[in-house]
Amino acid sequence: MTDKAKGRIWQAFEEIRGQALKRWEALKDGKRPHLLVGTATCGRAAGALDVVKTLHDELERHKVEAKLTQVGCMGYCYAEPLVIIEKPGYPPICYGYVTPGIASRLVQDFLLGDDPCLEFALGALEENELIPSIFDQPRFKYETRVLLKNCGYIDPEDIYQYIANGGYGGLAKALAMGREGVIEEVKRSGLRGRGGAGFPTGEKWQICRQAAGEPKYVICNADEGDPGAFMDRAILESEPQSVIEGMIIAGYAVGAAKGYIYVRMEYPLAVERARTALKQAQDLGLLGDDILGSDFSFHAEVMRGSGAFVCGEETAMIRSMEGRRGMPRHRPPYPATHGLWGKPTLINNVKTLASVPQIIHRGAPWFASLGTEQSRGTAVFALAGKVLNTGLVEVPMGTSLRQLIFEVGGGIPKGKRFKAVQIGGPSGGCLPESLLDTAIDFDSLTDVGAMMGSGGMVVMDEDNCMVDAARYFLEFTQRESCGKCTMCRLGTRQMLDVLEDITKGKGKIEDIDLLIELGQDVKKGALCGLGKTAPNPILTTIRYFRDEYEVHIKEGRCPAHYCKELTAYYIIPEKCERSCDACVGSCSVEAISTGKRGIKIIDQEKCVKCGTCLEACPPQYDAIIRLSPKSLVPPSKK
Numbered sequence: 001m002t003d004k005a006k007g008r009i010w011q012a013f014e015e016i017r018g019q020a021l022k023r024w025e026a027l028k029d030g031k032r033p034h035l036l037v038g039t040a041t042c043g044r045a046a047g048a049l050d051v052v053k054t055l056h057d058e059l060e061r062h063k064v065e066a067k068l069t070q071v072g073c074m075g076y077c078y079a080e081p082l083v084i085i086e087k088p089g090y091p092p093i094c095y096g097y098v099t100p101g102i103a104s105r106l107v108q109d110f111l112l113g114d115d116p117c118l119e120f121a122l123g124a125l126e127e128n129e130l131i132p133s134i135f136d137q138p139r140f141k142y143e144t145r146v147l148l149k150n151c152g153y154i155d156p157e158d159i160y161q162y163i164a165n166g167g168y169g170g171l172a173k174a175l176a177m178g179r180e181g182v183i184e185e186v187k188r189s190g191l192r193g194r195g196g197a198g199f200p201t202g203e204k205w206q207i208c209r210q211a212a213g214e215p216k217y218v219i220c221n222a223d224e225g226d227p228g229a230f231m232d233r234a235i236l237e238s239e240p241q242s243v244i245e246g247m248i249i250a251g252y253a254v255g256a257a258k259g260y261i262y263v264r265m266e267y268p269l270a271v272e273r274a275r276t277a278l279k280q281a282q283d284l285g286l287l288g289d290d291i292l293g294s295d296f297s298f299h300a301e302v303m304r305g306s307g308a309f310v311c312g313e314e315t316a317m318i319r320s321m322e323g324r325r326g327m328p329r330h331r332p333p334y335p336a337t338h339g340l341w342g343k344p345t346l347i348n349n350v351k352t353l354a355s356v357p358q359i360i361h362r363g364a365p366w367f368a369s370l371g372t373e374q375s376r377g378t379a380v381f382a383l384a385g386k387v388l389n390t391g392l393v394e395v396p397m398g399t400s401l402r403q404l405i406f407e408v409g410g411g412i413p414k415g416k417r418f419k420a421v422q423i424g425g426p427s428g429g430c431l432p433e434s435l436l437d438t439a440i441d442f443d444s445l446t447d448v449g450a451m452m453g454s455g456g457m458v459v460m461d462e463d464n465c466m467v468d469a470a471r472y473f474l475e476f477t478q479r480e481s482c483g484k485c486t487m488c489r490l491g492t493r494q495m496l497d498v499l500e501d502i503t504k505g506k507g508k509i510e511d512i513d514l515l516i517e518l519g520q521d522v523k524k525g526a527l528c529g530l531g532k533t534a535p536n537p538i539l540t541t542i543r544y545f546r547d548e549y550e551v552h553i554k555e556g557r558c559p560a561h562y563c564k565e566l567t568a569y570y571i572i573p574e575k576c577e578r579s580c581d582a583c584v585g586s587c588s589v590e591a592i593s594t595g596k597r598g599i600k601i602i603d604q605e606k607c608v609k610c611g612t613c614l615e616a617c618p619p620q621y622d623a624i625i626r627l628s629p630k631s632l633v634p635p636s637k638k
Contacts, residue, residue, distance in 0.1 A: 005294070006176040012292040013172035016284055017163055024164035028086075033066040033111050036084040038152055040073035040237040041269055042230070042391070046080035047099070054100040055083075058107040066111060072238020074152030077391030079122060082152070085110065091128035095120045139389070139408040144370065146378045147354050148394045151238035156273050159280040162241040168286055170357030174249045175294045177360075182253040183209060186356065188364035190376030195221055195312075195349030196424070196453045196529070198375075198442040201356075204346065208254040208336040211344035216256035218247050218300075219340065219347045222263040222270065223317060225309040226425035227476060228384035229456030232350035234392055235380075236263070236270035239354070240277035244300065246353030248287060249360060251298040254346050259300035262317055264307045274302050309426075309480035312454075313528045314339075314347045316482065327482045328528035349454065351380055371397030375441035379452070385422075385459040388413045395440065402436035405459055416461040420545070424453030426473045427533035429540035430466060449540040451533065465562035466545040467552055470537045471499040477534040488531030491522035495538060504565040507553040512542060557628030564609040568629045571600050575623040583624065586616035604629075 027034065035055055039048045052070060059066050074082055079096030085106065086092045093116060095106065102120050109115040116130070123134030134140075154161040162168070174182045187202030208216065220243055224232040236243060247259045263271050278300055281287035289297040303321055311317045311326040318340050320326035339345025355377060359367045371377050375397035381404065384390055388410030395404060401421060405411065412418050422430045429450030431438065438444055442452050460469060478492040495518050501507045519535030526532045542549060551559050558566040571583070571592075578598030591606035592613060600623075602613070617624045 001176065001178055008293045009172055009175050012285065013168065016168070016286070020160040020163035023160045027067065027069075027161075030088055033064070033088070034086040035066060035068045036071045036086075036153070037068070038073055038080065038082040039070040040234055041267075042073055042077040042234070043080045043082065044269070048081035050100050051081045051083065051098050051103045054103040055107065058104050059111075062107060062112055064107065064111050069155050070157075071153060072151045072156045073234045073392060075148055075234075075392035075394075076122070076389070078389050082122075084125065084153075087111065087116075090116060091130060092125040093118075093131065094122045094125060094134055096122040139393070139410075142395055142399055142403050142408050143393060144378055144396050145394050146358060146370070147235060147242070147351060147380055148238075148392060150242075151234065151392075154239065156238050156240055157276050157280075159241055159277065159284060159286075162239065166361065167241055167357070168245055170359070170361035171245050171248055171286065172292060174252060174360050175292060175296060179209065179253050179255065182249060182360065185360060185364050186253070189359045189367040190364075190371075191352065191355055191359060191367065192375065192442060193349060194351035194355070194380075194454065196451065198452060201348065201352055204336055204348075205250065205253050207334075208256075208344050208346045211337040213337075213343050215258060215343060216254055217340045217343060217345045218251045218254070218256045218259040219314075219317070219321075219345060220247055220259070220261040220350060220353055221312065221314065221317060221347055222261055222267070222350050223305050223312045224267075224350075224454060225264065225307070225312055225480070226454060226456040227473075228458050229382045229425060229454060231380045231382050231392060231455045233267050233270050234382075235350055235354055236261075236267070236274050240270075240274045241281065242354040242357060243274075243350055244277055244281055244287065246348075246356040247300055248291065248298050249356050250346055250348065250353060252296050254344070256344075256346065257298055259298060260303045260321065260340075261300065262303050262305055262311075262321065264305045264311075266307050271302055271304060278302070308482070309477075310482045310528070310530050313530060316528065317347070318345065325482075327484045328530075330527065351455070372439065372441050374443055379440055379455065381455045381457045383409050383457050383459070385457075386412055386416065386461040386464070387459040397441045398439045400437050400439055401431065404440065404457075405436070409459070412459070412461050416463065418459070419462050419464055420460045420466060420469070420541075422458040422460065422469065422473070422537065423456070424451040424533075424536070425456045426476045427451075427530065427536050428453050428456070429536045430460075430469060430544065431540065432544040435544075449536065449543060451536070463560055463562065465503075465558050465560040466541045466548050467499065467558075468503050468562050470541040471496065471503055473537040474499060474534065477530060481530065481534075485525070485527040485531060487522050487525035488527065488534065491518055491525070492531070492534050494518060495522070495535065499538070502549060502552050503558075503563040505552065505556045505563075507549075509550070509553050511553070512546065512549050515539075516542060555628070561626035561628075566628055567609055567626050568604060569602055569607060569609065569611070569613060570625055570627060571602055572623050572625060573599050575621055576600050577618075577621050577623070580618065580621065582616040582618060583613040586612045588612070 081098045083095045083098045124131045191201040192198040316326040316328045335345045380394045420430045483489040519539045561567045591603045595601045614624045
């Protein structure tokens with residue numbers, strides 16, 4: 001590319017960037033209050049839209065001149081709805097657990113008065129003398145935000161805000177570098193695919209670039225189907241332009257002119273914001289024909305999937321996009337050489353593509369300085385389950401599980417004891433407390449029987465049964481199996497039957513070895529990644545929690561009192577308060593009656609073991625206990 005052509009690209013970009021900076025300066029002029037409300041799916045589920053309406057109505061009613069902006073997810077999902085207020089003379093303050101009532105107070109007491117309502121505040125967004133900074137929390141000692149840097153701080157439906165905060169600088173630089181230069185930069189960064197397999201991204205790009213056949217395609221895999229995982233959804237809802245910019249750079253590098261964002265039907269907000277972002281990028285000349293005055297053209301659109309988990313596998317996704325049933329095929333050939341409609345196709349995950357603009361913009365050495373030697377950069381996780389601070393976290397590769405769960409996540413709530421963490425999605429591994437110091441990277445997790453996966457992480461405490469946990473995850477993968485290959489279709493069904501027998505007290509001791517044998521066979525014989533990894537939860541729970549399997553089989557009881565068929569509820573007579581009818585009123589099947597002297601009795605024949613009575617019993621009485629039906633302990637404590 002000539003210097004004149006490069007100059008034309010940079011001139012076109014600087015004109016757009018200048019417009020964006022002017023708009024950003026006007027938005028952040030510091031003369032009027034600015035309110036930001038997180039309205040990603042997590043915020044909406046907690047009532048954020050009601051908060052937005054209340055703020056809007058209160059601002060109009062009191063004639064307050066303020067700007068109200070809907071933003072994406074900051075990652076603090078446990079504290080939603082979140083509101084950030086930037087008022088002249090005060091530091092930006094982030095408020096959590098905001099209700100319409102609190103929102104009304106924020107307008108009346110803070111915007112109209114001088115009371116910042118610190119009782120509702122999580123912290124300030126900068127150092128100040130009024131209130132501690134949110135960044136003083138222990139989690140930020142370990143977090144390094146790369147992909148989540150702008151999430152929750154910019155309007156995902158305003159492309160100018162993305163550009164003002166560094167967006168599309170990577171694209172302009174890439175167009176001036178040349179195709180081979182871009183691929184070499186991605187290679188030097190050490191970026192590996194964030195979809196689970198961890199294949200070197202630069203190598204995949206090189207293969208697709210050199211593949212024969214036209215046209216070529218780029219697909220963004222946003223078919224995120226893991227239970228408890230919402231990283232890709234949050235990025236598309238919070239900063240969709242980063243994914244689109246990454247797609248355009250990828251298309252330029254491999255010589256593709258068409259791209260697709262494959263999103264499941266269950267993500268309507270992600271679809272809406274991605275489509276808005278595509279239109280805005282095209283209106284500014286950042287997408288479409290002759291991008292930034294170069295001779296490169298790239299078009300993209302959103303394609304909605306029906307929500308089948310197996311369509312996260314790239315060959316099944318391609319079949320789905322072609323209008324056929326989503327079922328994987330044998331590889332090779334790989335999609336990079338024979339993909340969509342038989343043409344070379346580059347498929348990358350949302351997080352992989354969102355990483356690319358920053359790698360190009362800030363340079364490969366910067367990205368390679370994060371993480372470990374074999375796993376560069378950061379990892380984004382959706383922290384769910386029995387952990388205090390559920391939500392999105394982003395840490396450098398190499399951070400330990402202990403640091404992530406206890407420092408970033410805040411540890412286990414209600415004083416419970418940590419038991420296990422399931423990492424890597426429904427086909428990941430369950431790791432015990434003894435492995436909490438394992439580093440989070442592709443190779444270390446594989447060594448202990450788990451995997452990085454796409455970034456789902458479910459924490460379990462002492463109340464979780466590991467046998468039932470294995471059954472739950474296997475039930476999911478078995479139900480989502482496309483049924484094409486025998487090992488997955490029948491092997492997982494047989495394993496699930498054995499696990500269900502064990503959780504019902506019908507298991508045999510030889511079933512443990514049978515599960516191991518079946519699991520190994522399924523891993524070797526299954527066609528795609530779904531089947532090959534489906535046995536992981538069973539194999540790891542047997543490996544690290546074999547004693548629980550043995551107790552279920554030999555003693556006919558569940559140590560965690562979780563398996564219904566192996567658990568019964570009893571009322572301790574000497575602790576039961578005669579005047580209290582909490583348990584009676586809570587029982588939907590009328591299994592609890594009042595006996596002599598007002599003592600409550602549970603009819604074990606009617607009891608469905610839902611546990612509602614245990615939750616309803618006032619803590620000061622603590623009159624209900626869970627035992628095994630085969631237990632020799634009478635319905636009163638020894």
